[in-house]
Amino acid sequence: KESPFIHINVKTSKKEAILVVKDNGVGIEDVELERIFEMFYRVSSKVMGSGIGLFIVKEVIAKLKGTIDATSKIGQGSTFTITIPNESGKL
Template identity: 40%
Template structure:
């Protein structure tokens, strides 16, 4: 659907502003619907599916997520900074880890601070025989102190700029619980947000 809209938008009459506006509104609506459906599917899968253990390559996972965000609005304006220290074999559920990281990184793109000269999202991963420690930090719009404790609640939106389902961070928390992982949040309004994640290594 998005592809068809893109084709129509690229071939439309540039002087027809009314048609352009309607196509842009349709495009935005489809993106919101697509995001909502993806959230519902992720929530459903996490609830009913068992944990599937396999060896995790964080470099491959982050590359997959980056490619998935290529056409997301604002992704090309966000500088990615990645550092991975993975000397030990790490075993966990790949699909669930992708859901966790994808949600947080996509939020960094959505809620970047457009007033800043340079926007970034940094991802640091360090694995040992016991756990993976993942830190995702951005210099986006941040989250007010009085809203931070509700970020992981179902259907909660921390900002009026949000046009999502309000399920994303709830799914992150629920998915991490399936992996016996934990997540903490640090954020300052207008400065940025940092998520710190720990996931046990299931090598034994």
């Protein structure tokens, strides 16, 4: 793309932190989107990587008792939303 971007937005409250990561990349088809968090799954062989990154991210977030969701539109990009509990009061 002529003007690629990645936007990161973070909102916190006493209850949780919500991180939203959005890009304007090629996007991911719905059938592929269902599998992107599987270990070693790669959407395309044209893209570098081992297919383990998003799996690790999801596992770490699960250990923090959080969630990660992804939405995407072909030709428009993808959005990842991570929600984790705010544990700052427990330190």
